[in-house]
Amino acid sequence: GYRARSAYKLKQLDEEVGLFGPGNTVVDLGAAPGGWLQVASERVKANGKVVGVDLQRIRSLDLDNVETIRGDMTEDETKEKLTAIIGERGADAVVSDMAPNMTGEYSLDHARSVYLARQAFEVAQELLATGGDFAVKVFDGQDLADFRADMEKEFQYVRSIRPKASRDSSSEQYLVGKHFLTAPVRKGD
Numbered sequence: 768g769y770r771a772r773s774a775y776k777l778k779q780l781d782e783e784v785g786l787f788g789p790g791n792t793v794v795d796l797g798a799a800p801g802g803w804l805q806v807a808s809e810r811v812k813a814n815g816k817v818v819g820v821d822l823q824r825i826r827s828l829d830l831d832n833v834e835t836i837r838g839d840m841t842e843d844e845t846k847e848k849l850t851a852i853i854g855e856r857g858a859d860a861v862v863s864d865m866a867p868n869m870t871g872e873y874s875l876d877h878a879r880s881v882y883l884a885r886q887a888f889e890v891a892q893e894l895l896a897t898g899g900d901f902a903v904k905v906f907d908g909q910d911l912a913d914f915r916a917d918m919e920k921e922f923q924y925v926r927s928i929r930p931k932a933s934r935d936s937s938s939e940q941y942l943v944g945k946h947f948l949t950a951p952v953r954k955g956d
């Protein structure tokens with residue numbers, strides 16, 4: 768079984784838009800307790816690699832193709848560690864299920880969620896190989912349209928998906944950017 772029900776959301780995203788394939792390198796932001804890591808590990812197979820990051824310690828999954836980092840994705844130190852692991856070839860997919868601690872105040876929760884989503888977007892632009900994909904959780908609200916417009920500049924197209932596994936009342940959705948247009952020139956390219 769999976770460690771988190773959210774595993775089914777990632778499965779649905781992957782089925783709808785095709786995020787992973789065998790041999791892929793995948794970065795998973797906000798990865799604890801590890802449900803998405805389990806799904807990604809299955810999809811990339813033994814010759815792929817999945818790197819998960821979370822503020823919380825991720826209890827070992829005992830999967831040979833998974834590596835985890837404990838860190839805050841809003842801090843440069845964590846981003847640098849991740850870049851060092853991913854290396855010059857870049858990642859095939861960056862996925863983020865990061866969520867703020869909910870206060871119940873709709874506009875505050877939305878603003879914090881967009882802030883985390885933008886952090887993930889920044890990391891995706893640093894790490895993705897050209898043609899790579901990015902999926903990010905974000906809560907509904909007034910800043911969503913601007914964020915989506917910014918993503919649209921960097922990907923061939925963007926889709927918004929509300930997985931069935933998300934609670935009906937939930938304001939969460941996932942924006943998926945397909946086919947990253949231009950990876951930055953990386954050392955060694």
Ligand code: SAM
Nearest residue numbers: 771797799800801802803822839840864865866
């Ligand atoms: N996808 C995960 C799974 O399937 O097990 C569930 C992720 S949970 C919904 C959201 C996670 O985002 C939490 O574990 C939280 O610690 C993490 N998170 C929130 N802010 C973060 C940050 N700044 N840096 C790293 N992780 C963060």
